[in-house]
Amino acid sequence: MSVMDRQLSAEAMALEARYGASNYHPLPVVLSRGEGVYLWDVEGNRYYDFLSAYSAVNQGHCHPHIIDALKEQAEKLTLTSRAFYNDRLGAFEKFLADFFGYEKVLPMNTGAEAVETAIKLARKWGYEKKGIPENQAKIVVCQNNFHGRTITIISASNDAVATGNFGPFTPGMVSIPYNDIDALRRVMGPEVAAFLVEPVQGEAGVFVPDADFLKKASALCKEHNVLLIADEVQTGIARTGRLLASCGNCACPEKLCSGTPDVKPDVLILGKALSGGVLPVSAVLSSSEVMEVIRPGNHGSTFGGNPLACAVAVAALEVVRDEKLSERSDELGQLFRDKMTEIMQESEWVSSVRGRGLLNAIVINDSEDSSTAWEICLALKENGLLAKPTHGNIIRFAPPLVMTEEQLLDCLAIIRKTLREFEPQP
Numbered sequence: 001m002s003v004m005d006r007q008l009s010a011e012a013m014a015l016e017a018r019y020g021a022s023n024y025h026p027l028p029v030v031l032s033r034g035e036g037v038y039l040w041d042v043e044g045n046r047y048y049d050f051l052s053a054y055s056a057v058n059q060g061h062c063h064p065h066i067i068d069a070l071k072e073q074a075e076k077l078t079l080t081s082r083a084f085y086n087d088r089l090g091a092f093e094k095f096l097a098d099f100f101g102y103e104k105v106l107p108m109n110t111g112a113e114a115v116e117t118a119i120k121l122a123r124k125w126g127y128e129k130k131g132i133p134e135n136q137a138k139i140v141v142c143q144n145n146f147h148g149r150t151i152t153i154i155s156a157s158n159d160a161v162a163t164g165n166f167g168p169f170t171p172g173m174v175s176i177p178y179n180d181i182d183a184l185r186r187v188m189g190p191e192v193a194a195f196l197v198e199p200v201q202g203e204a205g206v207f208v209p210d211a212d213f214l215k216k217a218s219a220l221c222k223e224h225n226v227l228l229i230a231d232e233v234q235t236g237i238a239r240t241g242r243l244l245a246s247c248g249n250c251a252c253p254e255k256l257c258s259g260t261p262d263v264k265p266d267v268l269i270l271g272k273a274l275s276g277g278v279l280p281v282s283a284v285l286s287s288s289e290v291m292e293v294i295r296p297g298n299h300g301s302t303f304g305g306n307p308l309a310c311a312v313a314v315a316a317l318e319v320v321r322d323e324k325l326s327e328r329s330d331e332l333g334q335l336f337r338d339k340m341t342e343i344m345q346e347s348e349w350v351s352s353v354r355g356r357g358l359l360n361a362i363v364i365n366d367s368e369d370s371s372t373a374w375e376i377c378l379a380l381k382e383n384g385l386l387a388k389p390t391h392g393n394i395i396r397f398a399p400p401l402v403m404t405e406e407q408l409l410d411c412l413a414i415i416r417k418t419l420r421e422f423e424p425q426p
């Protein structure tokens with residue numbers, strides 16, 4: 001690789017450093033092209049993408065079916081606002097409702113907006129349907145959650161970096177340990193409107209709860225007339241080996257999920273892969289009984305439900321259905337954890353392997369504030385695979401779901417080789 005090529009990367013990084021806010025700490029690679037499971041940097045190096053934009057690119061980069069829908073719609077109509085009807089929104093809402101087995105859809109753009117929407121919906125339902133006294137509604141959340149970055153959402157966070165000096169915070173959030181059904185039982189009561197939970201905690205480091213946690217949580221919510229809100233922005237849309245990680249909603253007509261029936265959340269939050277990483281598209285799904293508390297003027301978004309987003313999202317879900325990505329994610333995920341467990345046995349550095357479907361993580365056997373996981377990710381990059389540490393010593397592995405078995409084995413070979421470079425030399 002030439003000095004000139006490296007100069008291109010250096011220049012792009014310098015521009016960001018000079019003009020951009022430093023709200024991220026990216027791996028030093030400057031990407032300029034993506035196709036399927038691959039990314040290319042400005043120097044022409046090819047990488048396997050093992051982050052998939054935090055699971056937004058489940059369908060693979062620039063999927064032709066989604067890009068065709070984007071182009072076709074972009075030439076007709078992109079935005080009308082909700083002041084008028086558009087000819088794509090209703091079809092999108094029907095498609096989504098049928099696909100996931102819900103009655104009503106409220107479209108937004110980013111994941112954080114959809115979470116915010118679900119919280120507003122739950123509060124209003126709490127006052128108008130459950131009869132919670134004015135301004136007393138509580139939302140129960142879990143420690144180490146990640147639901148986004150707005151003030152209300154970080155009010156539910158216990159991450160010091162995400163919350164430090166951003167107060168005052170939104171009241172009405174009650175936090176319990178994740179996967180602790182007794183703690184949930186203790187906080188239930190007449191003022192609780194909703195339990196907001198990730199079926200698998202992604203950002204926290206891919207924590208998979210006990211198999212019956214959601215089922216028990218769902219039963220408790222029913223017993224106390226509390227809405228179960230599943231934040232599936234990261235876990236949904238085939239990432240965890242079924243259409244939804246909370247899946248139990250086996251009413252979905254295409255039988256897209258391969259999991260056992262668990263629960264059906266009262267409120268479902270989707271984002272990220274809803275557009276296959278093409279546009280910010282998010283949505284809140286629920287029953288008519290819950291959604292009817294939202295009346296004209298109560299909530300909205302200029303871009304929410306725009307025709308371009310609607311066309312793209314339908315195409316993105318068609319890819320999930322037609323390419324059987326839930327099944328693929330389930331099968332490849334099993335293979336990944338099996339092989340990764342073998343690698344763990346020969347590695348000093350890997351202390352555990354966990355995950356579901358193609359949402360997996362390894363824990364690096366080192367303190368949380370050590371730089372080992374970062375160094376390993378730098379070495380993985382040199383060997384042609386892009387991944388990023390989360391919470392210091394955890395590395396998340398979440399490739400696009402369109403990966404083939406052969407490609408996955410190739411990636412495992414890269415990971416094995418890279419970890420060997422870190423072993424003490426005999």
Ligand SMILES: *Cc1c(COP(=O)(O)O)cnc(C)c1O
Nearest residue numbers: 110111112146147148231233234
């Ligand atoms: C990424 C994420 C969000 C926030 O989505 P944005 O589009 O970044 O606002 C919310 N919840 C979960 C579980 C996420 O992973």
